Amino acid sequence: MLRDDILQILAAHPEKYMSGERISQQLNVTRAAIWKQIKVLKEEGFEIEGQTKKGYCLLKTPFSLNEWVLQKALRTTSLGCKITLEDELESTNLRAKELAQQGGIHGQVVLARRQSTGRGRLQRQWESPRGGLWMSVVLRPNLSLADASKLTLAASVAIADAFEELFSLRIGIKWPNDLVFNGLKIAGILGEVVGEWNTVQTLILGMGINVNFTRKQLSPSLNATTLFEILKDDVDLNILAATILKYLEKQVISLEKKAFEELRVCWLERAVGLGEEVKILQGKQVFQGIFKGITIDGALLLETEGEEKSFSAGEVQLRSKVNNYLL
Ligand code: BT5
Numbered sequence: 554m555l556r557d558d559i560l561q562i563l564a565a566h567p568e569k570y571m572s573g574e575r576i577s578q579q580l581n582v583t584r585a586a587i588w589k590q591i592k593v594l595k596e597e598g599f600e601i602e603g604q605t606k607k608g609y610c611l612l613k614t615p616f617s618l619n620e621w622v623l624q625k626a627l628r629t630t631s632l633g634c635k636i637t638l639e640d641e642l643e644s645t646n647l648r649a650k651e652l653a654q655q656g657g658i659h660g661q662v663v664l665a666r667r668q669s670t671g672r673g674r675l676q677r678q679w680e681s682p683r684g685g686l687w688m689s690v691v692l693r694p695n696l697s698l699a700d701a702s703k704l705t706l707a708a709s710v711a712i713a714d715a716f717e718e719l720f721s722l723r724i725g726i727k728w729p730n731d732l733v734f735n736g737l738k739i740a741g742i743l744g745e746v747v748g749e750w751n752t753v754q755t756l757i758l759g760m761g762i763n764v765n766f767t768r769k770q771l772s773p774s775l776n777a778t779t780l781f782e783i784l785k786d787d788v789d790l791n792i793l794a795a796t797i798l799k800y801l802e803k804q805v806i807s808l809e810k811k812a813f814e815e816l817r818v819c820w821l822e823r824a825v826g827l828g829e830e831v832k833i834l835q836g837k838q839v840f841q842g843i844f845k846g847i848t849i850d851g852a853l854l855l856e857t858e859g860e861e862k863s864f865s866a867g868e869v870q871l872r873s874k875v876n877n878y879l880l
Pocket of ligand 1: 643672679686687688738739741760761775
């Protein structure tokens with residue numbers, strides 16, 4: 554695409570001005586065509602300075618999702634090998650599922666700047682205003698069905714690692730895979746299995762992160778926060794997506810090598826409520842006890858009345874003793 558070629562030239566000459574004439578000669582198009590595309594790029598959020606005698610200089614790339622910027626930021630070999638980015642989708646998981654059914658490849662990533670009907674687990678609603686990172690990855694890892702389910706745990710660790718690298722921010726993981734800051738949910742993960750398990754195992758890993766928007770844009774009833782509320786500033790969604798994919802790729806490779814214990818340890822390092830008295834809600838039943846840890850398969854271990862009981866994710870909910878989401 555002409556726009557990408559222009560960006561390529563400008564990015565190859567950082568802090569330098571490139572004349573419209575030189576760019577047009579290099580790309581074999583008119584200067585008017587260059588001017589037109591620069592205008593579109595500016596509308597997309599690229600800061601490009603134009604000076605009459607000197608030409609154009611790329612000052613800043615946009616913080617909003619942009620395929621070219623994301624491609625540049627990627628440091629992976631398989632995840633992000635193919636990117637689908639739409640301004641709005643019903644749900645990135647839904648689109649990724651469709652792509653997977655049509656033969657989508659391992660590592661294909663689907664992103665939307667906004668979701669109209671984003672989904673959580675058990676068909677719960679996931680609010681997805683503009684400014685968030687709504688991303689799904691098609692994974693066809695070399696793992697059994699039982700082990701593939703560990704990828705949702707791996708994704709929560711990958712998101713936490715990215716937050717630490719980029720923002721020096723330590724976020725906790727609330728079992729099984731909610732990411733929380735000061736007891737408020739900042740991100741959620743939805744893993745869904747597609748198709749025939751006996752042949753190629755496909756997992757759609759959906760990650761929803763509240764980033765560049767205020768808390769007011771979500772329903773007041775939610776125990777939620779956003780990165781903007783914490784940092785008081787916008788961040789580059791492309792860098793965030795690329796960094797999460799980098800850590801997720803590492804996790805996928807290490808799970809394929811059966812490094813399950815390493816994942817369990819990393820997960821436990823981030824767990825909130827560990828060693829504390831908690832409540833487990835299973836339908837109308839309530840179990841109270843000490844949150845001892847997780848099994849190698851990610852089931853929660855609760856010490857109650859001198860016994861250890863394990864709960865797998867699904868219908869079960871974890872609460873603090875005082876019934877808070879989790880402090
Ligand atoms: C989750 O479900 O936490 C998984 C969320 C996954 C969302 C991503 S976005 C990209 C991809 N495409 C999709 O359509 N989905 C994935 P669960 O643990 O069931 O939590 C859902 C609950 O979180 C809801 O019932 C609300 O209480 C709460 N919630 C909804 N939107 C929220 C938000 N933006 N921030 C914090 N909490 C929210």
